[in-house]
Amino acid sequence: MINYILRRAAYALPILIGVNVITFVLFFVVNTPDDMARMNLGMKSVSEAAIVKWKDERGYNKPILFNQSASGTKKLTETIFFQNSVKLFVFDFGRSDSGRDIGYDISQRMWPSLAITVPSLIVGLLSYISFGLILAFFRGSYVDVSGVILCVIMMSVSGLFYIIGGQYLIGKFLHLVPISGYDTGFNAIKFVILPVLVGLVGGIGASTRWYRTIFLEEMNKDYVRTARAKGLSELRILYRHVLSNGLIPILTGVVVILPSLFIGSLIVESFFAIPGLGSYTIDAINRQDFAIVRSMVFLGSVLYIIGLILTDISYTFVDPRVRLN
Amino acid sequence: MPVIFVTDSLIFLLLFGLVAFFFYARKQEHLSAPWRDVKKRSLAMSSAVVLFFFVFLGVLDSLHFHPKVETDKKSETIYSNEILSVLDILLNDLRLKNEKTYSAPLASYSFSKELIELESGKKIRDYPRLVYGGATLSNPENESRADIIKRISFGLLYGLLISFIVINLIIIILSRSRNETYTTTLHNCLNKKTNTHWFSIFLTISVVLIAIAILYNLSKNYHVFGTDKVGQDVLYQALKSIRTGLVIGTLTTLVMLPFAIAMGLMAGYFRGWVDDVIQYLYTTLNSIPGVLLIAASILLLQVYISNHADDFNSIEQRADLRLLFLCIILGITSWTGLCRLLRAEALKLREIDYVQAAKAFGVRDYKVMFRHLLPNVMHIVMISIVLDFSGLVLAEAVLSYINIGVDPSTYSWGNMINSARLEMAREPIVWWSLSAAFIFMFILVLAANLFSDAVRDAFDPRLREL
Numbered sequence: 001m002i003n004y005i006l007r008r009a010a011y012a013l014p015i016l017i018g019v020n021v022i023t024f025v026l027f028f029v030v031n032t033p034d035d036m037a038r039m040n041l042g043m044k045s046v047s048e049a050a051i052v053k054w055k056d057e058r059g060y061n062k063p064i065l066f067n068q069s070a071s072g073t074k075k076l077t078e079t080i081f082f083q084n085s086v087k088l089f090v091f092d093f094g095r096s097d098s099g100r101d102i103g104y105d106i107s108q109r110m111w112p113s114l115a116i117t118v119p120s121l122i123v124g125l126l127s128y129i130s131f132g133l134i135l136a137f138f139r140g141s142y143v144d145v146s147g148v149i150l151c152v153i154m155m156s157v158s159g160l161f162y163i164i165g166g167q168y169l170i171g172k173f174l175h176l177v178p179i180s181g182y183d184t185g186f187n188a189i190k191f192v193i194l195p196v197l198v199g200l201v202g203g204i205g206a207s208t209r210w211y212r213t214i215f216l217e218e219m220n221k222d223y224v225r226t227a228r229a230k231g232l233s234e235l236r237i238l239y240r241h242v243l244s245n246g247l248i249p250i251l252t253g254v255v256v257i258l259p260s261l262f263i264g265s266l267i268v269e270s271f272f273a274i275p276g277l278g279s280y281t282i283d284a285i286n287r288q289d290f291a292i293v294r295s296m297v298f299l300g301s302v303l304y305i306i307g308l309i310l311t312d313i314s315y316t317f318v319d320p321r322v323r324l325n
Numbered sequence: 326m327p328v329i330f331v332t333d334s335l336i337f338l339l340l341f342g343l344v345a346f347f348f349y350a351r352k353q354e355h356l357s358a359p360w361r362d363v364k365k366r367s368l369a370m371s372s373a374v375v376l377f378f379f380v381f382l383g384v385l386d387s388l389h390f391h392p393k394v395e396t397d398k399k400s401e402t403i404y405s406n407e408i409l410s411v412l413d414i415l416l417n418d419l420r421l422k423n424e425k426t427y428s429a430p431l432a433s434y435s436f437s438k439e440l441i442e443l444e445s446g447k448k449i450r451d452y453p454r455l456v457y458g459g460a461t462l463s464n465p466e467n468e469s470r471a472d473i474i475k476r477i478s479f480g481l482l483y484g485l486l487i488s489f490i491v492i493n494l495i496i497i498i499l500s501r502s503r504n505e506t507y508t509t510t511l512h513n514c515l516n517k518k519t520n521t522h523w524f525s526i527f528l529t530i531s532v533v534l535i536a537i538a539i540l541y542n543l544s545k546n547y548h549v550f551g552t553d554k555v556g557q558d559v560l561y562q563a564l565k566s567i568r569t570g571l572v573i574g575t576l577t578t579l580v581m582l583p584f585a586i587a588m589g590l591m592a593g594y595f596r597g598w599v600d601d602v603i604q605y606l607y608t609t610l611n612s613i614p615g616v617l618l619i620a621a622s623i624l625l626l627q628v629y630i631s632n633h634a635d636d637f638n639s640i641e642q643r644a645d646l647r648l649l650f651l652c653i654i655l656g657i658t659s660w661t662g663l664c665r666l667l668r669a670e671a672l673k674l675r676e677i678d679y680v681q682a683a684k685a686f687g688v689r690d691y692k693v694m695f696r697h698l699l700p701n702v703m704h705i706v707m708i709s710i711v712l713d714f715s716g717l718v719l720a721e722a723v724l725s726y727i728n729i730g731v732d733p734s735t736y737s738w739g740n741m742i743n744s745a746r747l748e749m750a751r752e753p754i755v756w757w758s759l760s761a762a763f764i765f766m767f768i769l770v771l772a773a774n775l776f777s778d779a780v781r782d783a784f785d786p787r788l789r790e791l
Contacts, residue, residue, distance in 0.1 A: 018609035026621055031628045039628045152778070156715070156771035158722045160742055161763055164749065266616055267723055282727055285620045293621050300614035308612075 008312060012305045016089070019301040024085040027294050033060035033080070036290055040097065058097055058291070059083055084294070093295040098287070102295050106277065112182055113264030113276030115192055120199040121261065124207065125254065127200060129243075132211030137238055139216060148212070154205030163271045166198040180273040195272045199265070214249055218242045248318050255314045259303035263296070326404045328389040330645040332572050332652075336387045339579050356703060359783035367525035369779030372772035374529040379567055379769055386412040386568040389641075408641045412568075416561055419544060422457040424556035427748075430757050431547045433459030433469050458548050473543065480542035484535030491534065492527045499523075551757035553744070563761040565736035570769060572648060573655070573721045573731075574714040581656030585663040586706065590694050592664075593671025603668070607661040615658040616724075622654045623647075623729040644732035651724070651731060655717060663709045670702050704784045711780045715773040722766065738762040 037054040038046050055061040062080050084094065093102035135147045171179035171194060182191050218224065219242055227237050262277065269278035277296070284292035350356040363369050388411040391404035413420055427436035434452040442448050459465045462472060500510035514523040540560070543549050550559035592603040610618075630643060637643040674680060674697070683693050724730035725739025726746075733740060745758035 014605065015609050015612055018605065019613055022609070022613065023621070026625060031625050035628045035632055039631060152774055153771065156767055156774050157763075158719050158738075158742075158766055158770075160722055160726060161759075164742075164746065164759065168749065168754075260614070263614070266727060270727065281617065281620070285624060286728060288624060288627075290624070293617070293624065297613055297617045297621055300617050301612045304612045304614065 005309065005313065008309045012309065015305060016302065019298060020085050020088060023294050023297050024081060027290055028080055028084070036060070036097075036288075039288055057099075058095070084291075088295065088298045094291060096284070096291045097289045102292055105280065105292075106295070106299070109275060109277050109280050110262045110264075111276075112188070112274050113269065113278060114261060115188055116195050116199075116268065116272075116274055116276065117261040117264055119192060120196045121254070121257075123196060124200050124203055125250075128204065128207040128211055129247075129250065131204065131208040132215055133238060133243065135208065135212040136215035136219060136242070137234070139219075148209065151205045151209040154201075155209070156205075159202045159267065162198050162202040163268065166194060166201070167271070170194055170197070180271065182272075182274050191272070191274070195268050195274065199268060211246070211250060215242055215246045218246045221245075251318055252311050252314055256304075256307040256311045258310060259306040260300065262303060263300055326391045328391060328408050330387075330389060330642065331649050332576060332645055333387045333389060335576050335579065335649075336384065336572065339575055340384070342579075353700070356707075359704070359780075361520065362783040363779050364521040366779045367522045368775050370522045371525045371529040372776040372779075374526055375533065375768060375772040376776060378533055379772075380571065382412060382564060383568045383571040385415065386410045386565065406639070408639065412564070416564060419558045419561035419564075422548075422558060424455050424457065424548070424552045425453075426552070426554060426556050427755055428455055428458055428548060428552045428556075430549060430551040430559075431458075431469070431473055431543070432551065433462060433465030433547075436551075436755070455548075457546075458552075459546060461546055472546070476542045476546065477539055480539030481535055483542065484538030485531070487538060488527075488531035488534040491530060495523075495527075550761040553758055554748070559741075559758050559761045562736050562741055562758075563738070563765045566738045566741065566762070566765065567769070569648065569731055569735055569737040570718045570721060570766070573652060574717045574773070575710075576649070576652040577655040577659065577717050578710045578713050580653050581660035581663075582706070582710075585660040586667060586699070586702075588660075589664040589667025590671045590698050590702070593668040593673075594675050594690070594694055594698060596672070600668070603664070607664050610657060611661045613658075616727075616729075618658055619651075619654050619724060620727075620729045623651070626650050640734055644735045647732045648735060651721075655720065659713065659717075663706070666705050666709070667702055670705060671698055674698050674701055708777075708781050708784050711773075711777040715770045715777065718766065718770055718773070722762075738766045 033055050034051060037051040037060075041050055041054060052061070060080060062083065066079060087094065091103065093106065096102050096105070131147070135144050138144045138147075167179050170176050177190050177194050179194075180191075182188060215238075219237075224237055224241055227241055228234075232240075263281075264274070264276040264278035266278040266282055268274070269276045270282045273279070281293065281296045283289075284296070350360065389408050390410075392407060392409050394403045394405045425435065428434070429436055433455055435455060437452070438450045439453050440448055441451050441453050454465070459469050459472070462468045496510050496514065497507065499505075499514075500507050503510065505513075513519050514527070517524050540549055544558075544560060548558050548560070550563065553559055553562065588603050588606070592600045626647060630637070630647070637646070680693060680697050683697055688696075721730055721737060722739035722742055725737055726743050728743075730739050731737045741758050741762040745755065745762070748755040748758075
């Protein structure tokens with residue numbers, strides 16, 4: 001088992017190097033630090049001295065790949081590539097363009113993100129599975145047909161409208177919870193409810209339809225026919241056999257996004273003013289803070305790759321037929 | 326003087342490709358049989374009609390030109406710097422009738438009170454009359470309701486008349502081509518005895534035409550969806566946004582298609598190190614979160630554009646470049662799914678006898694892929710084009726909201742929502758920009774979803790929704 005995990009991690013390394021090179025090329029080669037400085041300091045009338053100063057303060061004044069003037073290993077380490085890209089591998093994110101410690105910001109801001117994403121995931125999973133089961137149970141009937149039609153209609157509405165509608169209806173019209181904002185500790189609950197609810201409603205269409213298909217596929221299999229022939233009730237078949245087998249693709253689909261929960265949702269967080277990593281990224285994009293965007297791209301990729309490894313491992317737990325090799 | 330943007334030329338390339346593909350698929354039984362199945366489905370045909378109208382407007386909006394400037398001298402013609410499309414000319418009424426600021430749908434008065442000077446010289450604070458909204462009415466407070474009802478009913482009437490003519494024309498053409506009498510064809514269509522579900526097509530055509538006629542009739546005297554902050558007609562914005570939505574939905578797939586097909590087939594066909602390299606490539610790209618990659622790229626494009634501001638002749642050209650770039654970036658983040666599917670299919674196909682035979686005869690590898698693999702994966706390509714469309718249209722709105730979508734000067738539903746969002750706090754609420762964007766997006770995406778479901782069911786019975 002441990003052997004397998006180690007081997008998978010070794011496979012992941014080249015991918016991480018690839019991601020690193022891509023971000024490096026995007027941020028330092030396609031656009032040079034000079035361009036960034038000019039962008040940040042205002043476009044037209046920027047003196048050379050100001051640009052040099054801006055680069056000095058952020059450590060962008062080094063050569064890109066190879067430092068001629070340094071000696072020994074410093075030829076390689078005293079470069080932008082090493083200082084700003086290679087160091088990401090040990091999660092040393094450095095400082096943002098406005099001078100803040102990115103690593104510290106991330107460790108602070110991941111908790112509000114988790115406060116939104118974890119309840120969303122749990123509530124969503126429970127309700128989508130129940131809806132999917134209900135539609136599968138009533139397959140072919142009016143309940144099923146109208147349910148599927150409703151799903152297609154709900155899928156066709158942009159997520160933005162769920163957020164705007166939810167904010168207007170629950171926050172502004174009914175005055176049940178605050179429209180946006182965040183608080184520490186248990187006071188945060190009243191700010192969490194609305195984003196979770198909106199996320200839940202927004203995902204109903206696509207997820208319910210998908211889960212329904214999974215359950216229906218299971219219901220057409222031989223073991224279900226056998227169970228029916230034994231005289232089991234339809235409900236019992238649904239819960240004992242179809243649900244437990246249908247959960248395999250659902251759970252493995254969930255495992256891959258588990259690590260990414262730290263990142264949070266860009267849209268939801270910025271709409272509801274949650275001080276998590278999603279809004280952190282959006283703010284960085286709007287302030288054109290390249291260091292933060294670069295760190296978040298790398299962090300996001302690492303978490304996704306961890307998710308992929310976890311998925312492979314989780315297969316062996318839920319489905320004993322799968323062997324690791 | 327015509328102007329051709331890069332996206333325009335790609336749109337026409339796409340249309341040309343569609344026509345070419347239509348004639349190609351007609352001869353291939355395995356491709357045309359599923360389409361016949363699609364044609365039998367009522368919902369699919371209704372959505373196809375709706376999509377057709379959207380595409381029609383989008384294509385009209387892609388024919389750009391510099392309009393002539395009216396001058397005294399007849400010898401030389403001067404072209405204005407402005408770039409207009411054919412759709413702009415058709416919508417001249419909507420485009421040029423600008424108010425001062427917000428006004429509600431179908432209103433005759435402005436949305437907010439202003440200081441008005443009466444003829445007697447007295448100044449009062451009241452809602453000023455709109456310049457164009459309800460302009461023909463002398464006393465809008467009493468007359469506007471009756472006027473609106475009158476315009477709607479006339480629109481209904483015209484719509485019915487036009488759709489009657491159009492449907493009759495279609496039936497006449499059909500009966501000619503089938504060597505039937507007019508009444509037989511009419512009878513067959515209405516009783517759903519035809520291979521194509523003409524009944525639902527006719528129904529949808531009339532609904533759409535009636536809606537257009539009513540909108541047209543109302544917009545002659547009103548702003549049907551109100552006006553926005555700078556007084557521009559919201560209906561005009563929504564109609565102009567159609568092109569952006571369609572471009573994002575179709576060009577993204579078009580841009581990534583050659584790579585996805587070539588890479589997927591090569592990986593599956595050659596296996597070995599080629600397969601390893603290609604798999605590595607798409608796993609790497611896939612592991613970068615899509616939104617962040619788009620954000621990073623758009624950020625860099627902004628830097629590029631502002632550093633090379635002189636290279637662009639006009640704002641429109643710059644906006645067009647950004648639109649194209651967005652399509653490319655979206656394509657890069659979304660080609661991996663198709664590539665993986667094609668690779669798996671190619672792995673299966675390469676073991677089949679006719680491919681082995683071709684190889685044994687010494688047919689070159691690229692020829693085997695082009696002749697024997699490509700036609701047999703075409704259905705997968707088609708399904709993925711249709712399935713991706715609605716997701717991409719929705720993605721555009723979200724991306725524009727976080728300022729990494731299309732250029733702020735481009736008309737798009739995302740930009741409409743984005744600017745309307747700031748007015749949500751107003752009391753009374755400014756809701757019309759949002760609703761217009763909502764309605765147009767919803768209709769397009771719903772039609773695309775229903776159509777793609779039918780296409781998927783027809784082409785891939787294994788994936789059929791049970």
